[in-house]
Each structure stands twice: as C-alpha cells, then as structure tokens.
Amino acid sequence: MMNQPGTSAGALLRANGLTRRFGGLKAVSNVSVDLHVGEVHAVIGTNGAGKSTLINMLSGEIPVSDGTILLDGADVTRLPQPKRARSGIGRSYQRTTIFPTFTVLENCRMSAQAALQRPWALWESAAQCRQSNAIARQALDDTGLSDVAPMQAGSLSHGKKRQLEIAMCLATSPRVLLLDEPLAGMGAEETDRMLALLAKLKHGHAVLLVEHDMDAVFRIADRITVMVNGEVIASDLPSAIRSNADVQAAYLGDH
Numbered sequence: 001m002m003n004q005p006g007t008s009a010g011a012l013l014r015a016n017g018l019t020r021r022f023g024g025l026k027a028v029s030n031v032s033v034d035l036h037v038g039e040v041h042a043v044i045g046t047n048g049a050g051k052s053t054l055i056n057m058l059s060g061e062i063p064v065s066d067g068t069i070l071l072d073g074a075d076v077t078r079l080p081q082p083k084r085a086r087s088g089i090g091r092s093y094q095r096t097t098i099f100p101t102f103t104v105l106e107n108c109r110m111s112a113q114a115a116l117q118r119p120w121a122l123w124e125s126a127a128q129c130r131q132s133n134a135i136a137r138q139a140l141d142d143t144g145l146s147d148v149a150p151m152q153a154g155s156l157s158h159g160k161k162r163q164l165e166i167a168m169c170l171a172t173s174p175r176v177l178l179l180d181e182p183l184a185g186m187g188a189e190e191t192d193r194m195l196a197l198l199a200k201l202k203h204g205h206a207v208l209l210v211e212h213d214m215d216a217v218f219r220i221a222d223r224i225t226v227m228v229n230g231e232v233i234a235s236d237l238p239s240a241i242r243s244n245a246d247v248q249a250a251y252l253g254d255h
C-alpha cells in the first residue's frame with residue numbers, strides 16, 4: 001500500500017500519548033504525532049496551546065510525564081538531550097542561539113563539532129576540524145549561505161540569521177528537524193526564501209514545524225495538527241483542516 005501523508009506507516013519519528021504536567025497544569029495532554037521523511041508536519045495552535053512543550057519533549061529538553069517517543073522504531077523517550085541529538089533529532093529555537101561575534105562558518109562549525117562524538121578531545125583538533133569544517137560548509141551550501149560564510153553572524157539580516165539557525169541544526173546531521181517558529185519576524189521575501197528552503201529540506205528529513213504564520217503553514221504543510229489547551233483537536237491534510245468546523249470555531253476564525 002502506498003504511504004499516504006497522514007498514515008502512520010513508516011514514520012521516522014512517532015510520539016504516542018505524550019503528556020507533560022507542570023504542577024497542576026497539563027501543558028500537553030495525550031498528544032500523538034508521526035513524522036515522515038519527505039513531509040512537513042505543522043503543529044498550530046493559539047498561544048500557550050503546548051506547542052513548544054511538545055517540541056521540548058521530542059528533543060529531550062524536558063522529560064515526558066507520560067507517553068513514548070520512537071525514532072525509527074527505537075524507544076528514545078528516556079534518552080537525554082545530547083544523546084537524542086546524536087541519534088538524529090535536531091531542533092531550532094524560537095530565540096536566536098547564534099554567537100554574534102563569530103563568523104557564520106564558525107557558528108556552523110561549532111554545531112558540527114558539538115555533534116561529533118568527542119568534542120572535548122581538542123588534541124585531535126586537526127582531523128576533527130577538517131571534518132567539522134566540511135560538514136559546516138555543506139550545511140551553509142544547503143541553506144544558501146555560502147556567500148556569507150566569512151561574515152560576522154551578528155551582522156546578518158534577521159532572515160539570514162534564521163537561515164543560519166537552520167544551517168546550525170543541519171550541521172548536527174539530523175534526520176528529524178524540529179523547527180520552532182522559523183518564520184517569526186520575517187518579511188514576505190524572507191518568508192518565501194525560508195519556505196523554499198523547507199520544501200528542499202523535507203526531502204531527506206522528517207520536519208515538524210511549529211508556526212503562527214497561517215498563510216505559510218498552508219503553503220508548506222503536508223499535514224497539520226491543531227492543538228488547543230494542550231490537546232489535539234484535529235490532525236489531517238491541510239484541505240481537511242481548513243474546512244474542519246471544530247478548528248474554525250476554536251482557532252482559524254475566518255482564515
């Protein structure tokens with residue numbers, strides 16, 4: 001049977017029944033999502049719906065209260081964040097994480113180095129530097145940033161900084177990309193460029209996109225999951241989400 005977007009067969013990452021409590025608050029409640037290579041799976045929802053908490057659980061930054069996370073069939077639910085990153089789950093952040101006084105290439109190389117097995121073994125630096133340099137240059141090439149590799153990262157435009165964040169994530173050689181609002185604060189042209197990049201990156205990666213820009217979400221997503229108050233109220237193909245009465249009532253309004 002063909003693997004249609006929206007079916008769970010062959011998912012690279014599968015989260016089942018994820019729940020996260022903060023004291024008495026259930027920030028995420030029994031949420032299941034599947035991510036497939038070749039697809040952008042967008043997670044949308046109002047402020048405080050639990051989207052970042054979901055990403056934080058998938059990336060291993062916070063432990064789950066309940067539920068399981070399978071990567072390629074292996075249970076990674078209890079793997080600490082650095083090991084999870086090494087197993088192939090990469091993420092970008094809402095806030096910028098670049099070092100502004102370092103060059104674009106250096107920022108990317110530091111991510112590559114951190115992802116390599118022995119980042120502390122500085123005496124191996126020559127060979128390791130070559131390897132991390134090659135990975136960093138490839139990531140810059142993939143994200144269209146090769147031209148600005150020698151520039152100070154802090155001098156980049158906002159849009160290029162967000163591209164650099166994706167490049168830094170790619171430099172960790174992930175199979176899954178968890179992207180937390182990569183379009184925040186972008187103008188129309190920068191958004192177009194980022195969407196073109198995501199369309200390219202989904203080939204070879206399973207992408208989870210948390211994003212508030214609904215026009216962009218409907219342009220790029222292969223599947224959309226809608227969260228309200230920590231719960232999933234719908235998860236379907238974009239056309240079905242657009243016409244879903246519950247989603248319209250809870251979230252999309254006239255969109």
Ligand SMILES: Nc1ncnc2c1ncn2[C@@H]1O[C@H](COP(=O)(O)OP(=O)(O)OP(=O)(O)O)[C@@H](O)[C@H]1O
Nearest residue numbers: 022025026027045046047048049050051052053054
């Ligand atoms: N570390 C924490 N401690 C206590 N409560 C938290 C913590 N992190 C998140 N929350 C709460 O959990 C709920 C979900 O927050 P979360 O940031 O995941 O939502 P979100 O959908 O990402 O929101 P936004 O779109 O504004 O980024 C909110 O009520 C938030 O206040």
